[in-house]
Amino acid sequence: MSSELNVEDVLSKLDVSGDVKKGESVKRQLAQWDQLMHLQIKLHSAIRAFNQLPRDKKAKELLAKADETTKQSYNKIRRNAVKMVESLLEAEQFLLSGSSQTKAILNGKSEGHDSDDEEIESSEDEKEEEEGDGDLVDEDDTVDDKEYVDEDSGEEEENEEEVVEEEEEEAENATLKKWDERARLSGAASIKNAKKDFSVFDLSVLSQIQKILADKNRLIRRTQMKRSDIERIGMTDSEATHDVELFDDDDFYQNLLKELIEKKSAQTSDPIEMSRQWLELQNLREKRSKKRVVDTKASKGRKIRYVSIPKLVNFHPAMPESIPWSHEKPEDEVQALVRNELTRMKRYEHEAIACRNHAHELLRKFGTIEDLATEEKENVPSDEHPLIIETPLVRRAEYKPKCLRPEASDDVHLPTRVASSSTVVSLVRPITASEFRMIPNYQKGRMTVEDLNKALTVLEKLWVENNQLMKTHPKTLSSTARNQKIALTTQATQAEGSQYFCSEKDWRDALDSRIRTLSTKILPCLRHVSRIKCTRLRNAVVLISHVEE
Numbered sequence: 001m002s003s004e005l006n007v008e009d010v011l012s013k014l015d016v017s018g019d020v021k022k023g024e025s026v027k028r029q030l031a032q033w034d035q036l037m038h039l040q041i042k043l044h045s046a047i048r049a050f051n052q053l054p055r056d057k058k059a060k061e062l063l064a065k066a067d068e069t070t071k072q073s074y075n076k077i078r079r080n081a082v083k084m085v086e087s088l089l090e091a092e093q094f095l096l097s098g099s100s101q102t103k104a105i106l107n108g109k110s111e112g113h114d115s116d117d118e119e120i121e122s123s124e125d126e127k128e129e130e131e132g133d134g135d136l137v138d139e140d141d142t143v144d145d146k147e148y149v150d151e152d153s154g155e156e157e158e159n160e161e162e163v164v165e166e167e168e169e170e171a172e173n174a175t176l177k178k179w180d181e182r183a184r185l186s187g188a189a190s191i192k193n194a195k196k197d198f199s200v201f202d203l204s205v206l207s208q209i210q211k212i213l214a215d216k217n218r219l220i221r222r223t224q225m226k227r228s229d230i231e232r233i234g235m236t237d238s239e240a241t242h243d244v245e246l247f248d249d250d251d252f253y254q255n256l257l258k259e260l261i262e263k264k265s266a267q268t269s270d271p272i273e274m275s276r277q278w279l280e281l282q283n284l285r286e287k288r289s290k291k292r293v294v295d296t297k298a299s300k301g302r303k304i305r306y307v308s309i310p311k312l313v314n315f316h317p318a319m320p321e322s323i324p325w326s327h328e329k330p331e332d333e334v335q336a337l338v339r340n341e342l343t344r345m346k347r348y349e350h351e352a353i354a355c356r357n358h359a360h361e362l363l364r365k366f367g368t369i370e371d372l373a374t375e376e377k378e379n380v381p382s383d384e385h386p387l388i389i390e391t392p393l394v395r396r397a398e399y400k401p402k403c404l405r406p407e408a409s410d411d412v413h414l415p416t417r418v419a420s421s422s423t424v425v426s427l428v429r430p431i432t433a434s435e436f437r438m439i440p441n442y443q444k445g446r447m448t449v450e451d452l453n454k455a456l457t458v459l460e461k462l463w464v465e466n467n468q469l470m471k472t473h474p475k476t477l478s479s480t481a482r483n484q485k486i487a488l489t490t491q492a493t494q495a496e497g498s499q500y501f502c503s504e505k506d507w508r509d510a511l512d513s514r515i516r517t518l519s520t521k522i523l524p525c526l527r528h529v530s531r532i533k534c535t536r537l538r539n540a541v542v543l544i545s546h547v548e549e
Contacts, residue, residue, distance in 0.1 A: 037260050044253050051230060055245050058234035089161070096168075101175070105167045173206055180205040223247055347434075 054062055063074065096102040181204075203211070213219070226241050227250045261280055297303060436449040 034260075037256065040253070040256065047247060048228065048230060051228075051246055051248065052232055054232065054234040062234070092164070102168070102171055105164065105171065176205050176209075222251075223249055227251075 053059065063071065066074075093106060096106055221242070224242055224244055224246050225248060226243060226246060227248050232243070232246075295303065298305060433449055
């Protein structure tokens, strides 16, 4: 019985009505906070859209070029923005009028704050709230009928808001200080453990806020940093991260949204709803912290780093425009081709005639080629005289132009192969500029057409002098003649400005060496010119035969 009496005594001492009022007030405040959070979410999306709008001259230019529908929408947005600001100001006045501590701000009086009052004002001043609400409704009816075209209205509202904020600062500081001190004293072990932990160094809430707000320029600059991928219309520098006309508080908004999701997930018991909220929270965390994927085994060149290029999808190369030929175009092309080939054949015929005349002159001057070849066979071994000279138009009897073939009236014989198996005798003539252009660069080296013709002339004279020396047998010469130094000067040595004094053997060795050197340099060029000439002559003959048919 004694225990029951004790319980009743305890229950009688409790102020049930006061606790119920406090609970209802806290519940109402939490509901208002949730509504403000939903309003913050909607305003955040509006701010993101506002950050995309153009500024200054670009905005005026686009507005001047816009149609009537766009201009009406623009004016409607401005009116709605002004209405929203006034609605927020009215809500602020309504909340300030609901408490005895902040009611003095609206009345312009500075009343003292009762630091011992722990009661949270909720519904004690219902009559005053209704009167204030009625005044706001009357003002709201007049506001809806206005046209928001005055640009100075925004500045006036900003000035009024600054005055109200200055008056609210004292009340806010007093409230924060009171509840901060009571929160510190609420912990039973706070004083006991003050010497063990670092709670002695903790600053008050007001000190922390003032310390953060000390660097106001840095805080303002943080709200002007671009943190999203949205680009502003008319912005030239897409890589700029700072814009003075930008407002972005994504970091603060993400913290508020995280707290709201965690609170909602703690209150619900539905597993589907809890899983959905958990996924939202995970997505929020992934957006805030992106983990970089790093391959630890790819450092120090142990793995080739490459980026795979994706395949081209729906790619089609450019197609050239096909224009059909006219009726005259094929005929013109064929005529031009035949004309070019006939011109080339005439040029080859003139060169062949010049080569034949040059052969006549050489034979009249040095005798017949058969005599030279016979003497060369008797005096020079085949393995010691590797001289091989080929003209562009005569290649080992593979092809002979008609003008070079021996006729009945001519006593000229042009054998292309002499008795010696390693020696080919043919005529040397100057190389033309067109033939020189056909020779590849790796065979020409740094030679010009003049250098090549000069080398051919020197080679011909050296060959003739060598044959003349071989006509005289060494045994028929006297010892004095053999020991006598003979001064021989050639065109090549005259160009160098020096004379060679040597014996017969030394001179023949020098001639052989000179002939080998010149023939090694000239022979590939002559073979290349001869191959091209013969091929073109055959093609020209075939083409002309088809045209004549």
